[in-house]
Amino acid sequence: MEGKDKNKPKQVDAHSKDEQLENFRESSEGEFLTTAQGVKVSHTDDSLKAGERGPTLMEDFHFREKLTHFDHEPIPERIVHARGSGVHGYFECYESMTEYTMASFLSEKGKKTPVFVRFSQVVGNKGSADTVRDVRGFATKFYTDEGNYDLVGNNIPIFFIQDAIKFPDLVHAIKPDPDNHMPQASAAHDTFWDFISLMPESMHMVLWVLSDRAIPRSYSMMEGFGVNTFRFINAQGQARFVKFHWKPKKGMHSLVWDEAQKIAGKDPDFLRRDLWESIEMGQPFEFELGVQMIDEADEFKFDFDVLDVTKIWPEEDVPVKIIGKMTLNRNPDNFFAETEQVAFHPGNVVRGIDVTNDPLLQGRLFSYLDTQLIRLGGPNFTEIPINRPVVPVHNNQRRAYHRQTINKGKVNYFPNSLDDGFPKPAPAEEGGYVHYTERVDGHKIRNRSESFRDHFSQAKLFWNSLSQPEKKHLVEAAHFELGKVDNKNIRKRMVELFAQVDSVLAEQVAMGIGVPAPSGISPSPITKSSPALSMTNTVKSAKGRKVAILVDDGYNHAQLVQIEQALKQAGAQAQIVSMLLGTKKSMDGQEIEVDKPHVATASIMFDAIIIPGGHLSIEAMKKQGDALHFINEAFKHCKPIAALSEGVNLVRESSIQDIHLADSNQIVSDKGVVTALQPDSIAEFTERFIQALSEHRHWEREPSKALVPA
Numbered sequence: 282m283e284g285k286d287k288n289k290p291k292q293v294d295a296h297s298k299d300e301q302l303e304n305f306r307e308s309s310e311g312e313f314l315t316t317a318q319g320v321k322v323s324h325t326d327d328s329l330k331a332g333e334r335g336p337t338l339m340e341d342f343h344f345r346e347k348l349t350h351f352d353h354e355p356i357p358e359r360i361v362h363a364r365g366s367g368v369h370g371y372f373e374c375y376e377s378m379t380e381y382t383m384a385s386f387l388s389e390k391g392k393k394t395p396v397f398v399r400f401s402q403v404v405g406n407k408g409s410a411d412t413v414r415d416v417r418g419f420a421t422k423f424y425t426d427e428g429n430y431d432l433v434g435n436n437i438p439i440f441f442i443q444d445a446i447k448f449p450d451l452v453h454a455i456k457p458d459p460d461n462h463m464p465q466a467s468a469a470h471d472t473f474w475d476f477i478s479l480m481p482e483s484m485h486m487v488l489w490v491l492s493d494r495a496i497p498r499s500y501s502m503m504e505g506f507g508v509n510t511f512r513f514i515n516a517q518g519q520a521r522f523v524k525f526h527w528k529p530k531k532g533m534h535s536l537v538w539d540e541a542q543k544i545a546g547k548d549p550d551f552l553r554r555d556l557w558e559s560i561e562m563g564q565p566f567e568f569e570l571g572v573q574m575i576d577e578a579d580e581f582k583f584d585f586d587v588l589d590v591t592k593i594w595p596e597e598d599v600p601v602k603i604i605g606k607m608t609l610n611r612n613p614d615n616f617f618a619e620t621e622q623v624a625f626h627p628g629n630v631v632r633g634i635d636v637t638n639d640p641l642l643q644g645r646l647f648s649y650l651d652t653q654l655i656r657l658g659g660p661n662f663t664e665i666p667i668n669r670p671v672v673p674v675h676n677n678q679r680r681a682y683h684r685q686t687i688n689k690g691k692v693n694y695f696p697n698s699l700d701d702g703f704p705k706p707a708p709a710e711e712g713g714y715v716h717y718t719e720r721v722d723g724h725k726i727r728n729r730s731e732s733f734r735d736h737f738s739q740a741k742l743f744w745n746s747l748s749q750p751e752k753k754h755l756v757e758a759a760h761f762e763l764g765k766v767d768n769k770n771i772r773k774r775m776v777e778l779f780a781q782v783d784s785v786l787a788e789q790v791a792m793g794i795g796v797p798a799p800s801g802i803s804p805s806p807i808t809k810s811s812p813a814l815s816m817t818n819t820v821k822s823a824k825g826r827k828v829a830i831l832v833d834d835g836y837n838h839a840q841l842v843q844i845e846q847a848l849k850q851a852g853a854q855a856q857i858v859s860m861l862l863g864t865k866k867s868m869d870g871q872e873i874e875v876d877k878p879h880v881a882t883a884s885i886m887f888d889a890i891i892i893p894g895g896h897l898s899i900e901a902m903k904k905q906g907d908a909l910h911f912i913n914e915a916f917k918h919c920k921p922i923a924a925l926s927e928g929v930n931l932v933r934e935s936s937i938q939d940i941h942l943a944d945s946n947q948i949v950s951d952k953g954v955v956t957a958l959q960p961d962s963i964a965e966f967t968e969r970f971i972q973a974l975s976e977h978r979h980w981e982r983e984p985s986k987a988l989v990p991a
Contacts, residue, residue, distance in 0.1 A: 310412040315892035316346055321668035323728040330444045332723015333477040333730040334588060337445075337643035344446050348644060351449035358407050359656065361452055362418045365401035366500070368560060369622030370609035372396050372423060379606055381521060381574065382513040383633030387604065395424045397667060398609055399623055400500040400556070403435075404455055405466025410545035411552035412536060413466040414495045414758065417838065417876050419505035419527060420816045421607070424671045427712060432525055433649070437494060438506035438589045441483040443733050447646015450476065469765040471591045478720035478774035481736040484782060485591050489757040490742050493751055493816055498888070498977075499555050499565040501825055502534040509627065509642040510587055513574065513634040522575040522587050522637065525595055526601050530567035532820030534977045537918050538758060540885040547883055557612055562748060562854065564825060565610035571601035585739065586732035588642040594740050596813040596927040614729040617669045635717045640729070658682050742781045746814035750980035756786070760793035772796045780804060821975040824852035826888040828974070829877075831858055831908055831931075835897025836868035839961060840925050844891055847967035853974065858882060860905055868895050879907035884915040889974050894926025903934050912937065918956070919982045923955040923971040925966065932956065953979030 314322045321923035322343055327343035328444045337344065341394055346394060354360060372394045378387040386394040395601070399482060401418035401937055402409065419435040422429060434682050450746040454476035455468050479584045489495070490977075497503035507701050511521045536544070544551045559566065575593050583599075585592040626649040627642060636642055649655050653662050659682030677693040681684075707713035728826030747755065759779075761773050773796045778804040780787035791798040812818050828848055830841060855878040859865055864872045877886075890911060892899075902908040912935040915922055923930045929942055932954070943949040943956040960966045973979070 293407075309599070315481055316343055317340065317350070320667075325770060326447060327444050327729050328729045329725055329727055330638075330640065330643060330723070331721050331725065332973060334586075334638055334732075335721050335723045335726050335855065337640060337647075344644070345447060345523040346648065348648045349651055351452070351649055351656045355656075356580055357656065360652065361403050362399075362401040362420075363407045363972065364405055364409055364411070365399045365418065365620055366556050367397060367399045367613050367616075367623060368566065368609045369611040369613065370396050370398065370565065372605055372608060373420075374605045376604065378513075379515065379715045381515055381523075383425045383516050384430070384513075384631055385633075386423055386430070387633075390415050392979050394426075395671065396607060396609075397424075397619070397623060398607075399620060399625070400552070402466065404468065407935045409466035410470065410549035412438055412496060412544045412549075414468070414490065414539040414541070414762075415466065416490065417497060417500070417503060418914070419503075420528075422623065422625060422629075422668075423504075423631075425631055426672060427631045428672055429629050429668075429670045430631045430634065431625045431627060433625045433627045434505050434507045434525065436497065436503040436505055437486065438508060438524075438526075438593050439486050439489065440476075440508060440641060441486045441588060441740075442480070442641065443482050443591055443729060445642075445648065446643060447480075447642075448648070450961065461640045464765075471766050471771060474766050474775055478771050478778065481778060481781075482591050482733075483734050484778055485740040487742060488740050488755065488782070489760065491755045492743075492747065493537075493754050494533075495758075496536045496538065496541045497552070498534040498536050499531070499559075500552055501531055501556075501559065504528060505568065506532055509645070509803055510637045510639045511630075511642075513572075513715055514633050514635055518718070520577055520635070520717050522577065522580065523634075524573045525571070526571040526572055526663075527568040527607070528601075528603070530569065530606075530820065531822055533816045533823050534819070535738050535816060537978075538761065540653050540753070543883070547885060550884070559825060559854075560610060560612045564854075565608050566854065567609070568607045569603050570605045570607060571603045573599045573601055585735075586730060588637055588639045589731075589733050590639055591736070593814075595742070595811045597811055606927070608785070618665075618727065621770045622657065622662075623667045624657060624662050624665075624666050626653070627648055628712075632712060632714050636668060637959070638719075647912075659678065662684065669758070673759050694989070713931075731973045737781045737805040738807045741807040742809065742811055743814055744786055745807065745810040746812065748815050748817045748980075750978075750983060751815060752786075752950045753819070753983070756789045756793070758792045763790070763794045764922075766794075769796060773799075775819075779800060779830050821977075822852075823848075823971045823974045825976055826853045827886070828853055828855045829858045829882075829884065829887040829890045829909060829911070830855055831890060831892045831902060832865055832873070832875075832895070833898040833901040833908075834893035835860055835868050835901070836865060836873075837926060838869060838871040838873070840893040840895075841867075843963045844893060844925075844967055847964070851971045851974075853888075853971070856887070860901075860907065865898075868897065879915075881912075884911045884918070884920070887915070887920070889921035889970075890915050890924070891923040891970060892925065892928035894928050896927050898933050899927040902931055915977055916982065919953065919972065919978040919980055921953045921955070921976070921979065922971040923966070923973070925960070925963075926958055928958045929958060930970045934957075952982050955964050 304392050311741040327339040353915045359507045374392045376390050398826050399420045419433045419434045455473040457463050507525030511523050514520045565754045592799045661683045664685040666808045679688045679693050742989045772794050776787050777799050779790050780799045788798040792966040845855050859875045859878045862875050862878045866872050917938050941951040943958050948960050950969050955970045957966050
């Protein structure tokens with residue numbers, strides 16, 4: 282009987298599993314912060330440094346434990362920058378930079394260096410959409426003749442936090458909530474804005490993220506920045522502080538928020554597809570590399586600290602010197618082997634480039650390498666083909682997971698006599714890397730310099746520099762983001778922070794999120810602006826733009842052919858859009874293949890639309906709601922629209938208002954809408970359309986009642 286009872290299955294009540302887990306449930310309510318060893322932590326906002334502006338110390342066990350745990354949290358994708366797109370290319374130096382740096386790849390005019398670039402979204406997982414509002418990663422691996430150099434940056438030149446010890450907190454706050462794992466790839470929730478509302482140092486970055494910079498039209502149309510402050514060092518040992526910039530040859534252009542959200546549903550691979558298809562069509566992505574340099578003697582002459590990553594160096598104060606061009610022209614052969622397995626690290630520098638005591642950079646130097654060890658299965662990730670340098674590698678590291686090189690011989694130590702001392706250190710005159718000799722003085726301290734305490738003046742500089750449409754979009758972005766925050770106290774704190782930037786900004790944000798405008802708060806007194814910060818001051822070009830040509834049976838073939846030729850000459854891409862796939866027959870019996878049917882595309886997938894004539898074609902499209910919606914939506918998003926001959930009648934059938942349309946053969950261009958009934962010159966008509974296309978958007982169409990007063 283006893284044996285029977287012993288083997289009898291236990292009765293498990295509904296709460297038994299909860300009871301088993303009870304001992305593992307932790308509540309942090311009212312508890313002090315501790316390390317994983319249970320040691321109470323007195324300060325977690327600054328890493329331990331040798332003096333307030335000194336380097337981070339390895340003995341900071343709290344910093345290393347916090348970052349190590351964070352680096353190893355996700356399985357198996359990257360913690361941040363999980364969703365990325367890679368592309369091969371080369372960098373060509375414009376002029377010798379030996380006056381400033383010993384870096385070989387910058388040593389002579391015309392020198393070419395192979396590169397691999399990974400563009401990425403920061404917050405979402407691998408399956409998130411491309412067009413979410415987010416910072417974009419812009420990481421470049423130079424395979425130089427002196428070893429690999431990684432320029433690991435973003436499309437925004439600054440960052441949320443000044444010290445890397447806060448990075449786990451930042452990412453934990455912006456990632457999906459740990460209890461319900463929502464929302465995906467979005468900052469629009471309580472935890473992120475709770476964190477930001479308590480971190481005034483983030484205000485400059487927050488304005489950039491709320492701006493149009495956070496929803497780029499294409500990876501080829503966004504700037505890139507090295508973010509941190511580095512050093513150039515020349516052969517004489519002279520050092521200069523340096524910041525890196527990538528300037529897109531196509532100019533800076535963005536999506537509008539409404540289309541960004543719709544594209545996420547229609548084609549979540551929008552930016553990735555644009556990159557892949559452009560390269561396959563022989564249209565490379567081009568960026569010029571620029572540097573800002575500050576002599577060490579001038580380190581303290583500016584109203585910002587050169588080591589503060591929440592600050593830009595205004596281009597009007599520190600000009601950008603263009604030193605070369607990167608051409609991205611080859612897609613990867615295997616996404617996993619290349620784009621997924623590529624490993625970047627800001628500590629991968631070459632002779633003539635060194636790091637600084639920027640406290641965010643100091644943490645990145647530890648964290649990136651630590652992350653690769655868990656993500657790529659051990660220290661031999663450098664042997665993965667995409668990570669291998671183009672120069673020979675010689676060292677005594679011959680073991681560990683996933684070793685691929687088969688080393689011969691019995692010597693794997695230094696010093697040795699059995700192999701004549703090889704591999705042995707290379708002296709500086711033989712190209713050996715030598716760290717810059719910098720004097721470091723200071724007490725071991727968890728603190729930051731007083732020069733890091735100004736959190737609002739550059740946020741105001743950024744706000745002052747935006748055009749009226751850009752300001753309006755920023756306010757609307759704040760309405761969306763903070764409109765999804767349930768906690769009213771968080772919304773109030775954010776408006777109070779906005780008020781320290783600009784009172785109009787705070788009032789307009791408050792108006793849309795159900796909190797009163799703050800009073801008695803003095804905004805930053807800064808009145809200057811930086812024209813370089815506005816996306817309206819950029820290259821105007823039709824190159825790389827995608828144009829939808831709307832047709833149906835009975836279209837005017839001669840007009841269509843001339844339109845296609847003109848767009849091709851301008852470097853734009855044209856696609857035929859109609860109700861259904863298949864062929865369409867022109868009014869004179871010619872045929873053309875449809876590229877996209879209405880059901881599989883929309884105006885949001887294109888930069889502009891053009892409608893050739895043809896009576897039967899236009900009469901058919903007048904009855905198609907999708908064709909009319911194509912026009913209405915493109916107009917709403919301020920995109921160029923053109924119509925020829927009977928095509929003008931289709932525009933008249935749409936909901937477009939307050940636009941002058943052609944009623945004669947004269948070409949009429951009004952707010953980016955170009956029309957003509959029977960123009961004397963189709964070439965002149967297409968030229969006017971391409972000019973409108975080069976402007977990207979025609980913001981004068983937006984509602985006249987602006988949110989932000991001029």
